[in-house]
Amino acid sequence: MSEPTSLAGEAEQLDAADGLAAMRERFVLDDVTYLDGNSLGALPAHVPARVADVVARQWGELRIRSWEESGWWTAPERIGDRIAPLVGAAAGQVVVGDSTSVNVFKALVAAVRMAQEDGGAGGGDGGAGPVRDEILVDATTFPTDGYIAESAARMTGCALRAVAPAEVPGALGDRTAAVLLNHVDYRSGRLHDLPGLTAAVHAAGAYAVWDLCHSAGALPVGLDEHGVDLAVGCTYKYLNGGPGSPAYLYVRRDLQPRFDSPLPGWNSHAEPFGMRPAYAPASGAVRGRVGTPDILSLLALDAALDVWDEDAVSVAAVRAKSLALTDFFLRCVGAYVPDGRVESVTPAAHAERGSQVALRCDDAGEVMKRLIERGVVGDYRAPDVLRFGFTPLYVGFADVERAARVLARTLAG
Ligand SMILES: Cc1ncc(COP(=O)(O)O)c(C=O)c1O
Structure with missing residues (x-):
């Protein structure tokens, strides 16, 4: 496999090698980059029929x-x-x-x-x-x-x-x-x-x-x-x-x-x-x-x-992908967002990191509103935190790269 020359190319390779990538098909998703599963998880596609049967x-x-x-x-x-x-x-x-x-x-x-x-x-x-x-x-x-x-x-x-x-x-x-x-x-x-x-x-x-x-x-x-x-x-x-x-x-x-x-x-x-x-x-x-x-x-x-x-999903596999996703997001943010515009409040050490990245940003409420308008859904926690949640079952590396790119564009005005 050749070395990717861009973060977008790298995302493509990471998605191709992702053992959990097929799980995304089990969820109802669209073109929106959904990074709010740490607030409300996406709908698994088979659930509506099961609930209809219960009713x-x-x-x-x-x-x-x-x-x-x-x-x-x-x-x-x-x-x-x-x-x-x-x-x-x-x-x-x-x-x-x-x-x-x-x-x-x-x-x-x-x-x-x-x-x-x-x-x-x-x-x-x-x-x-x-x-x-x-x-x-x-x-x-x-x-x-x-x-x-x-x-x-x-x-x-x-x-x-x-x-x-x-x-x-x-x-x-x-x-x-x-x-x-x-x-x-x-x-x-x-x-x-x-x-x-x-x-x-x-x-x-x-x-x-x-x-x-x-x-x-x-x-x-x-x-x-x-x-x-x-x-x-x-x-x-x-x-x-x-x-x-x-x-x-x-x-x-x-x-x-x-x-x-x-x-x-x-x-x-x-x-x-x-x-x-x-x-x-x-x-x-x-x-x-x-x-x-x-x-x-x-x-x-x-x-x-x-x-x-x-699908016999293991929590260990989910954790490995979660860390890879959050690492990649931090790298993409570092590469795309001008220095000093946001500051990660999520620990860099894996042993101290959950499955989300929180970025401090002065106008976080307004920034998240514009991000959502551009199809990247995270959330905002008062007074100054942008939260991005990474659910390894349905978030891929291309989502991560896109979110960081749209964030950089949004912060540029
Ligand atoms: C750590 C934590 N505890 C509790 C809650 C909410 O509790 P409840 O399910 O009663 O609304 C949340 C909701 O986001 C939470 O993040």
Whole structure:
């Protein structure tokens, strides 16, 4: 193969050698360069027919029988088991339902309850150590996690302290009950050290809750391998589940008997159809359920997940392509955009980079508006960040080169 003489030529060669290139055909896309899959993933082409079947046949014809015959009742656990391998979890630990925000609430309150039950550093049963009455929250978190942490702290009698993820090890103490962290920063695209931070939280006797919204489906997470306690994530970004598709909750198997949900609805009851006045929790991940699942969204997500197992896509291959795409984008931006016009706030080191590139730019809101008019869709985060998300299943290297070229033209006026 001859050496390409331009970035466009290089993009063509990279696309030709891309083992995931054929996956693009599985999605509904057009001439627009879509770099916003870190906000809303594209539509997998087979999903509309599957959803139509759920509506017309399962609901329209089978009606109430579908709770059993179409597997509606057990869909939250069944679909959780499909997400599990994508986040490095064995089956039986992930349940799907509710929004990420609601799952952050369940996980964080349950984590604090476990920590307070453990007692202080001196030992269990309200033992010798001081009571655990502090929650640490990622100071750079997506806002919803911060709002919920504030409420969870008030409800559990804890103080809340906002700490940058890198500062967490130094901020932990024998009063720390739980730490809520984002795996990838939604604004900068920075990937935090999940294994190292989880180990530090555990060494302090506290519980780690991770928000995986910007990592699941884009890079390996390794929940079981790294001993994460609890985790949550959305499914409408890199898992392409559709607008408002339900989120998931991971509860590590050995913690499940102690998971005391602050939202103990009838769907997590040991005997949901016993209609008992007293609550008794089911065993397993089902404990994370609350009320009737949103079946239409849930089954759209179920269908969307087919792209992973039908084509045997590996998360390692997705990660390798994601890094190649973001590297190439940074190179193209460096080559095309005049010096000083934008500044990348996404770390250059692979170990610290998620699947997006964020560029700081004074007039970012206006620039993104014009980029979208020119067919390059990313998004803008106030006050000054242009965000470009790279979903390896459907973004190619020619998209990357075009986006950087159109960005340079747009910045030129
Ligand atoms: C890190 C993170 N957490 C939570 C959310 C949103 O939560 P919810 O699904 O409740 O809207 C987002 C949405 O973009 C997010 O990026």
